[in-house]
Amino acid sequence: ARLVVLVSGAGTNLQALLDACADPAYGARVVAVGADRPGIAGLSRAEAAGIPTFVVPVPDFADRAAWDAALTAATAEHEPALVISAGFMKILGPEFLAAFTTVNTHPALLPAFPGAHAVRDALAYGVKLTGCTVHFVDAGVDTGPIIAQETVPVRWHDDEETLHERIKVVERRLFIDVIGRLARDGWTRRSDRHLSMKCKS
Numbered sequence: 207a208r209l210v211v212l213v214s215g216a217g218t219n220l221q222a223l224l225d226a227c228a229d230p231a232y233g234a235r236v237v238a239v240g241a242d243r244p245g246i247a248g249l250s251r252a253e254a255a256g257i258p259t260f261v262v263p264v265p266d267f268a269d270r271a272a273w274d275a276a277l278t279a280a281t282a283e284h285e286p287a288l289v290i291s292a293g294f295m296k297i298l299g300p301e302f303l304a305a306f307t308t309v310n311t312h313p314a315l316l317p318a319f320p321g322a323h324a325v326r327d328a329l330a331y332g333v334k335l336t337g338c339t340v341h342f343v344d345a346g347v348d349t350g351p352i353i354a355q356e357t358v359p360v361r362w363h364d365d366e367e368t369l370h371e372r373i374k375v376v377e378r379r380l381f382i383d384v385i386g387r388l389a390r391d392g393w394t395r396r397s398d399r400h401l402s403m404k405c406k407s
Protein backbone atom coordinates (compact mmCIF):
# COMPACT_ATOMS: atom_id res chain seq x y z
CA ALA A 207 0.00 0.00 0.00
CA ARG A 208 1.19 3.49 -0.85
CA LEU A 209 1.46 5.77 2.20
CA VAL A 210 1.84 9.54 2.35
CA VAL A 211 3.03 10.63 5.81
CA LEU A 212 2.38 14.13 7.22
CA VAL A 213 4.75 15.51 9.88
CA SER A 214 5.37 18.73 11.83
CA GLY A 215 8.33 17.86 14.04
CA ALA A 216 10.93 15.32 15.09
CA GLY A 217 9.50 12.51 12.96
CA THR A 218 10.41 9.59 15.23
CA ASN A 219 7.11 7.90 14.29
CA LEU A 220 7.95 8.48 10.63
CA GLN A 221 11.39 6.95 11.18
CA ALA A 222 9.85 3.86 12.80
CA LEU A 223 7.55 3.55 9.79
CA LEU A 224 10.42 3.95 7.32
CA ASP A 225 12.32 1.23 9.18
CA ALA A 226 9.28 -1.08 9.16
CA CYS A 227 8.73 -0.51 5.42
CA ALA A 228 12.26 -1.76 4.70
CA ASP A 229 10.83 -5.27 5.20
CA PRO A 230 8.78 -6.17 2.08
CA ALA A 231 6.52 -8.38 4.23
CA TYR A 232 5.30 -5.23 6.01
CA GLY A 233 3.18 -4.49 2.96
CA ALA A 234 3.49 -0.71 2.84
CA ARG A 235 5.71 1.89 1.24
CA VAL A 236 6.13 5.57 2.14
CA VAL A 237 5.86 7.30 -1.25
CA ALA A 238 6.06 10.90 0.03
CA VAL A 239 6.35 12.95 3.22
CA GLY A 240 4.49 16.24 3.59
CA ALA A 241 4.93 18.98 6.20
CA ASP A 242 3.33 22.28 7.16
CA ARG A 243 6.70 23.93 7.75
CA PRO A 244 10.22 23.70 6.28
CA GLY A 245 13.38 22.79 8.15
CA ILE A 246 12.04 20.12 10.49
CA ALA A 247 13.78 16.87 11.39
CA GLY A 248 10.92 14.83 9.93
CA LEU A 249 11.72 16.19 6.45
CA SER A 250 15.44 15.45 6.86
CA ARG A 251 14.59 11.85 7.76
CA ALA A 252 12.57 11.52 4.55
CA GLU A 253 15.33 13.10 2.46
CA ALA A 254 17.92 10.78 4.02
CA ALA A 255 15.74 7.85 2.96
CA GLY A 256 15.45 9.24 -0.60
CA ILE A 257 11.70 9.88 -0.28
CA PRO A 258 10.09 12.87 -2.03
CA THR A 259 8.89 15.66 0.27
CA PHE A 260 6.50 18.59 -0.02
CA VAL A 261 5.88 21.56 2.28
CA VAL A 262 2.55 23.41 2.41
CA PRO A 263 2.70 26.16 5.10
CA VAL A 264 -0.61 27.67 6.27
CA PRO A 265 0.70 31.30 6.18
CA ASP A 266 1.41 30.97 2.44
CA PHE A 267 -2.34 30.90 1.71
CA ALA A 268 -5.13 33.46 1.87
CA ASP A 269 -7.30 31.27 4.06
CA ARG A 270 -7.68 27.81 5.50
CA ALA A 271 -9.76 26.56 2.52
CA ALA A 272 -6.98 27.52 0.08
CA TRP A 273 -4.43 25.74 2.29
CA ASP A 274 -6.69 22.69 2.47
CA ALA A 275 -6.96 22.62 -1.35
CA ALA A 276 -3.18 22.95 -1.77
CA LEU A 277 -2.39 20.20 0.76
CA THR A 278 -4.97 17.97 -0.90
CA ALA A 279 -3.47 18.55 -4.35
CA ALA A 280 0.12 18.01 -3.16
CA THR A 281 -0.89 14.75 -1.44
CA ALA A 282 -3.04 13.51 -4.35
CA GLU A 283 -0.04 13.67 -6.68
CA HIS A 284 1.39 10.68 -4.82
CA GLU A 285 -1.84 8.61 -5.01
CA PRO A 286 -1.81 7.26 -1.44
CA ALA A 287 -3.99 4.33 -0.35
CA LEU A 288 -3.73 5.75 3.17
CA VAL A 289 -2.47 9.02 4.65
CA ILE A 290 -0.65 8.88 7.98
CA SER A 291 -0.64 11.88 10.29
CA ALA A 292 2.47 11.27 12.42
CA GLY A 293 2.82 14.27 14.70
CA PHE A 294 1.19 16.59 12.13
CA MET A 295 0.00 19.53 14.23
CA LYS A 296 -2.59 21.10 11.91
CA ILE A 297 -6.29 20.31 11.67
CA LEU A 298 -6.96 18.70 8.30
CA GLY A 299 -9.67 20.40 6.24
CA PRO A 300 -12.87 19.01 4.69
CA GLU A 301 -11.48 18.72 1.17
CA PHE A 302 -8.51 16.70 2.41
CA LEU A 303 -10.66 14.43 4.57
CA ALA A 304 -13.07 13.77 1.69
CA ALA A 305 -10.17 12.79 -0.56
CA PHE A 306 -8.18 10.43 1.70
CA THR A 307 -8.56 7.98 4.55
CA THR A 308 -6.22 9.34 7.21
CA VAL A 309 -4.90 7.73 10.37
CA ASN A 310 -3.48 9.73 13.29
CA THR A 311 -1.51 8.82 16.41
CA HIS A 312 -2.23 10.69 19.64
CA PRO A 313 -0.28 10.55 22.94
CA ALA A 314 -3.24 10.01 25.30
CA LEU A 315 -6.16 7.64 25.80
CA LEU A 316 -8.85 9.37 23.78
CA PRO A 317 -11.46 10.68 24.35
CA ALA A 318 -9.44 11.96 27.33
CA PHE A 319 -7.02 14.79 26.61
CA PRO A 320 -7.46 15.63 22.93
CA GLY A 321 -5.50 18.51 21.38
CA ALA A 322 -1.91 19.64 21.12
CA HIS A 323 -0.99 19.35 24.83
CA ALA A 324 -2.29 15.88 25.64
CA VAL A 325 0.64 14.81 27.83
CA ARG A 326 0.71 18.08 29.80
CA ASP A 327 -3.07 17.95 30.28
CA ALA A 328 -3.01 14.33 31.49
CA LEU A 329 -0.27 15.17 34.03
CA ALA A 330 -2.10 18.29 35.21
CA TYR A 331 -5.28 16.28 35.73
CA GLY A 332 -3.41 13.75 37.84
CA VAL A 333 -4.38 10.57 35.98
CA LYS A 334 -2.38 7.52 36.99
CA LEU A 335 -2.78 5.77 33.67
CA THR A 336 -2.47 7.36 30.25
CA GLY A 337 -1.27 6.01 26.92
CA CYS A 338 -1.70 6.41 23.20
CA THR A 339 -4.42 6.08 20.59
CA VAL A 340 -4.32 5.32 16.89
CA HIS A 341 -7.50 6.55 15.21
CA PHE A 342 -9.06 7.51 11.90
CA VAL A 343 -9.18 11.27 11.40
CA ASP A 344 -12.51 13.08 11.12
CA ALA A 345 -13.37 16.78 11.12
CA GLY A 346 -12.98 17.18 14.90
CA VAL A 347 -9.86 17.48 17.04
CA ASP A 348 -8.83 13.88 17.82
CA THR A 349 -12.45 12.70 17.68
CA GLY A 350 -12.34 10.11 14.87
CA PRO A 351 -13.08 6.39 15.28
CA ILE A 352 -10.53 4.67 17.53
CA ILE A 353 -8.57 1.79 15.99
CA ALA A 354 -6.25 0.77 18.84
CA GLN A 355 -5.02 1.99 22.23
CA GLU A 356 -2.32 1.07 24.73
CA THR A 357 -1.83 2.19 28.30
CA VAL A 358 1.24 3.73 29.94
CA PRO A 359 1.39 4.25 33.74
CA VAL A 360 2.22 7.72 35.05
CA ARG A 361 5.15 7.74 37.50
CA TRP A 362 5.33 9.96 40.55
CA HIS A 363 8.34 11.92 39.26
CA ASP A 364 7.17 12.24 35.65
CA ASP A 365 7.25 15.59 33.94
CA GLU A 366 5.85 16.25 30.46
CA GLU A 367 9.09 15.25 28.78
CA THR A 368 9.75 11.97 30.62
CA LEU A 369 6.14 10.86 30.31
CA HIS A 370 5.93 11.78 26.61
CA GLU A 371 9.16 9.88 25.90
CA ARG A 372 7.77 6.74 27.60
CA ILE A 373 4.47 7.11 25.74
CA LYS A 374 6.33 7.51 22.44
CA VAL A 375 8.11 4.16 22.88
CA VAL A 376 4.74 2.39 23.18
CA GLU A 377 3.13 4.66 20.58
CA ARG A 378 5.66 3.82 17.86
CA ARG A 379 5.18 0.09 18.37
CA LEU A 380 1.38 0.34 18.29
CA PHE A 381 1.40 2.70 15.31
CA ILE A 382 3.67 0.42 13.25
CA ASP A 383 1.55 -2.61 14.07
CA VAL A 384 -1.74 -0.88 13.16
CA ILE A 385 -0.51 0.68 9.92
CA GLY A 386 0.95 -2.62 8.75
CA ARG A 387 -2.36 -4.38 9.39
CA LEU A 388 -4.35 -1.65 7.65
CA ALA A 389 -1.96 -1.69 4.69
CA ARG A 390 -2.03 -5.48 4.32
CA ASP A 391 -5.62 -6.31 5.20
CA GLY A 392 -7.66 -3.12 4.91
CA TRP A 393 -10.41 -2.05 7.27
CA THR A 394 -14.14 -2.48 7.72
CA ARG A 395 -16.93 -0.16 8.82
CA ARG A 396 -19.61 -1.40 11.21
CA SER A 397 -21.04 2.05 11.97
CA ASP A 398 -19.88 5.67 11.89
CA ARG A 399 -17.92 5.19 15.10
CA HIS A 400 -16.80 1.65 14.47
CA LEU A 401 -14.24 1.24 11.78
CA SER A 402 -11.67 -1.37 12.53
CA MET A 403 -8.79 -3.35 11.15
CA LYS A 404 -9.77 -6.57 9.42
CA CYS A 405 -7.20 -8.37 11.60
CA LYS A 406 -6.30 -11.12 9.18
CA SER A 407 -2.70 -10.96 10.32
Ligand code: GRF
Pocket residue numbers: 213214215216217218219220248292293294311312313374377
Ligand atom coordinates in the same frame (compact mmCIF):
# COMPACT_ATOMS: atom_id res chain seq x y z
C1 GRF B 1 3.73 11.99 19.01
O1 GRF B 1 3.66 11.70 20.38
C2 GRF B 1 2.37 12.27 18.44
O2 GRF B 1 1.37 11.46 18.97
C3 GRF B 1 2.17 13.68 18.86
O3 GRF B 1 3.41 14.29 18.65
C4 GRF B 1 4.43 13.30 18.75
C5 GRF B 1 5.17 13.31 17.45
O4 GRF B 1 6.41 12.73 17.58
N1 GRF B 1 1.08 14.29 18.16
P1 GRF B 1 7.40 12.52 16.35
O5 GRF B 1 7.44 13.80 15.53
O6 GRF B 1 6.87 11.36 15.54
O7 GRF B 1 8.71 12.20 16.98
